[in-house]
Amino acid sequence: MLRRVLLTLVLLGTAGNLQAQELEIALSDEMAEAILADRTSQGRNQSSRYGGGVLYNEDKDLLGHLFLTVNNEVEGRWQPVTFGVGVKLYGVDLDRSGETLAALAVGGNVGIGIPANIPLAVVFQGYISPNITTGGDADRVTEGQVRLEAEIVSGARAFVGYRQIKFHMDTFRDERVDDGLHAGLRLQF
DSSP states (O other), X not given: OHHXXXXXXXXXXXXXXXXXXXXXXXXXXXXEXXXXXXXXXXXXXXXXXXXXXXXXXXXXXXXXXXXXXXXXXOTTSOOSEEEEEEEEEEEEEETTTTEEEEEEEEEEEEEEEEOSSSOEEEEEEEXXXXXXXXXXXXXXXXXXEEEEEEEEETTEEEEEEEEEEEEEETTXXXXXXXXXXXXXXXXXX
């Protein structure tokens, strides 16, 4: 029953984004992830990004997430430093162990721009869900990521990075849905 509820939550969240402005695809030998997102500008130095995504790995684990981030990014303009804070809602079905969980995490990101002929940025991102906002078969969720992004053409970014998504389970062990290098594209339309 919990699996159906989590899957429905993810599908409803991503279906609401059918008019998304961004499509992000991240791939590695062990996982594939698709994210639909939208951005809104809230003034000269503030914007928000919201959306949802689905990650599937070689262990047949399914992770869905919805997110909202408020940041100081300005579209179409290179910036030396960007900051963002936000929340992320996870719904996870771990196929190998048969465990499920839902979690509300807080976190953020920092981007450091590198001036070059092709605009580059190193982006650090992290989220944590403590025991009080984690339900199901886990006590805590942690996600950490670092990636190098390059704006190939206006509206298209390529990236390569490392990410770890770890669940601290009730049975005193860790489950990792993603733990490795990945590459991908983010397209804006």
